[in-house]
Amino acid sequence: MTLETTYLGLTLAHPIIAGASPLSATLDGIRRLEDAGAAAIVTATLYEEELVAQEEALEAVAVVGAESHPEVTSYLPPLRGYRNPRAAHVETVRRAAESVSVPLIASLNASTQEGWTRMAAELEAAGVAALELNLHRVPTDPAETSTHIEQQLLETVREVCASVTVPVAVKLGPHFTAPVHLAHALAEAGAEGLVLFNRFYEPDIDLETTTFRPTLESSTREDIRLPLMWMALLAGKVPLSLGASGGVEEAAEVAKYLLAGADAVLTVSALLRHGPGHLTHLVGGLTEWLEGHGAASVAEIRGRMSAHRLAHRELLLRAQPTRTLLLECPCQISRKASPECKPSSAQRVRHLAG
Ligand SMILES: Cc1cc2nc3c(=O)[nH]c(=O)nc-3n(C[C@H](O)[C@H](O)[C@H](O)COP(=O)(O)O)c2cc1C
Known part of the structure; x- marks a missing residue:
């Protein structure tokens, strides 16, 4: 029995990856995920916007201190141990890449084109095996068309891919008008992989305080359906490695994603609920399922239920x-x-x- 799979050109021992989350935000967390059996690990996203805000806050503290009295510089110690937050994150990623033996994939999200390429280059230099672009933005300008939004997104992917040599995966949310066309355009822009789908904040109203509360609920196994459908529709149709993300609770969901055509399956909520040790349970469950269904490898079942191999694909389109x-x-x-x-x-x- 072999569970081996290839994702973004990387050979993985099995298809189950620990997706981007707070579990992979620290060196210890990343090591724990490797010990628990993750085939690869995606780091928590490095957000340019957050880093800029942190840097500005730190600078403001330094300036207020320095200007409080003309002689202050003579008695105020410099901010010892202060490290720019971006440098600190990149350093964590560098140490993690050095210390784990499974591929480390760095996730990033920038708010400017320059930020995307600079952060991508820094993370590549830190030694990661691949990058995952967390492409999320909320378009609110009524003058901005969907074509323009997609062009900007493709420009980002094109620029990042041109500036690094490691493979680049693009992680998208589910709200695009023409996902198959977009997937092809992403491949043309240089992306090697596509991760479907990301999960974003969906703010709720607190009726007591009448304020919006940011909420990012963990998923349940029912959340597999939308990414599963798109996985089945895209597999074999686009020249991209496909990573499935959303609703994995048990090995059954992993098997479904592989049948639909995923090259790798990313999991987060189940690991937050049950702990990183759940990865071993998922890998064991997948092995049992394959054995129970007479399959000797993951490759044997992958894509067996993708749309282009189904005699009747109406159910996927209805x-x-x-x-x-x-x-x-x-x-x-x-x-x-x-x-x-x-x-x-x-x-x-x-x-x-x-
Ligand atoms: C608490 C939490 C934090 C997350 N942080 C990130 C992140 O930093 N970057 C990212 O791309 N996705 C992030 N995600 C989304 C997950 O990586 C994943 O795509 C999504 O939760 C769907 O997978 P799941 O159903 O296995 O949780 C986060 C999800 C959760 C629940």
Whole structure:
């Protein structure tokens, strides 16, 4: 049995990667993920905006101190041990890349083109095996078109890919109009991989304080469906390594993503819930599932259920349940729920409607 897979041109012992999260923000955290059996590790994102804010705050403290009295420089010690936050993060990444034997993938998010290429170059120099561009921004300008947004995104990818030699993966959110076209354009811009999908803050209103609260809830296994559908639609259709991200709880979700065509499966919420040790459980579960289904390798099942290999791919494209789908359910025909039948909510509605 071999679980080996290739992702971004990197050979991985198995397809399960620890995705970007606070678990991979520190050297200890990254080491723990390796010890627990991650095939590769994506670092927590280095956010340019956050770094700029931290640098400005530190500078403000230094300036206020220095200007408080003309003689202050003579008795105020310099900010000893102070290191620019970006340099500190890059140093953590450098030490992690040196100390782990699995590929370390650095995640970054910049707010300027210059920031993207500078941070990418610094992380590459720190010794990472690949980069993951966390391309997230909330477009609010009514004059900005989706074409312009995508062009900017592609320009970022083109510039980063031209400035580094390590492979570059692009991690996107699910809200794009033409994901297949965009995936092709990303490959043309130089990206080697695509990660579907990122999970962002969805602020909620606190009714007591009537303020917005940022919330980033961990996922559940039901959250697999949207990335699973797009994985199946893209696999074999785009010249990109595909990383699946979202809703992995058990090995069953890993197997589903591989069947849909993922080259690697990234997990975060399950590791936050159960601890890094859950990785061993996932790898063991995947091995058992493959054995139970007579497969000797991950390669044997990968993409078996991708759209281009399915005889009937309508189910992947349908927007709403149709009459045919409803009638496929045995309990719809007999109008009596059989024990094996687990009707969907739409089918339950028809039951009730009689
Ligand atoms: C608490 C938390 C922090 C995260 N931090 C990052 C991050 O720094 N960069 C990033 O690209 N994604 C980040 N993510 C998104 C995850 O990497 C992942 O794409 C998403 O949670 C879906 O996977 P999951 O269902 O296994 O959690 C974070 C997710 C969570 C829950």
